[in-house]
Amino acid sequence: EAGVAQSPRYKIIEKRQSVAFWCNPISGHATLYWYQQILGQGPKLLIQFQNNGVVDDSQLPKDRFSAERLKGVDSTLKIQPAKLEDSAVYLCASSDRAGAISGNTIYFGEGSWLTVV
Amino acid sequence: GEDVEQSLFLSVREGDSSVINCTYTDSSSTYLYWYKQEPGAGLQLLTYIFSNMDMKQDQRLTVLLNKKDKHLSLRIADTQTGDSAIYFCAERRAGGGNKLTFGTGTQLKVEL
Numbered sequence: 001e002a003g004v005a006q007s008p009r010y011k012i013i014e015k016r017q018s019v020a021f022w023c024n025p026i027s028g029h030a031t032l033y034w035y036q037q038i039l040g041q042g043p044k045l046l047i048q049f050q051n052n053g054v055v056d057d058s059q060l061p062k063d064r065f066s067a068e069r070l071k072g073v074d075s076t077l078k079i080q081p082a083k084l085e086d087s088a089v090y091l092c093a094s095s096d097r098a099g100a101i102s103g104n105t106i107y108f109g110e111g112s113w114l115t116v117v
Numbered sequence: 118g119e120d121v122e123q124s125l126f127l128s129v130r131e132g133d134s135s136v137i138n139c140t141y142t143d144s145s146s147t148y149l150y151w152y153k154q155e156p157g158a159g160l161q162l163l164t165y166i167f168s169n170m171d172m173k174q175d176q177r178l179t180v181l182l183n184k185k186d187k188h189l190s191l192r193i194a195d196t197q198t199g200d201s202a203i204y205f206c207a208e209r210r211a212g213g214g215n216k217l218t219f220g221t222g223t224q225l226k227v228e229l
Contacts, residue, residue: 042219
């Protein structure tokens, strides 16, 4: 089974530039997540989609970050304009159900590493 | 509260057991997870435990949950050099969809 695919793996940009990350979840997974992992910290949820609707975006800095999942499959995360503190790994993850009673497994991609200089 | 706390570093000798500890604050947590992250890689789910369980064993891994003290631990038996990585505990809270709140991670170093 193919895992969660992300691109690009690495990106270096100057502050105030823009960047976009792409994610393809595991086939059939309705729920997609974007997490931000700053060096030395645990991942923090930015946004959660159920199909193409937003479930939770409470920690997404909406003045500069945006995300979409138009057809309920692939997703893009955009940062515009980028700040130095946005340097982090952006992890995409997917699961087949949200809020399920059973131990619902969330599968992570390898991440997109962003450096803002 | 939001905090899930872990100690930052753990060093063990190859063949010994490793115990990685985690404390959380939300008593409504339904599931607790352990993830492994190797350098340059994403997060790999190792195991999880439902909040009404005290213990779960899976090959070399043993998870202990003390719900009264909100304390979770991961024991790795016969630790190998390939176990060197950062280990994250995470909690899923009731009513929070499937959102995970992660700890800060414990870096495990296995020495020969």
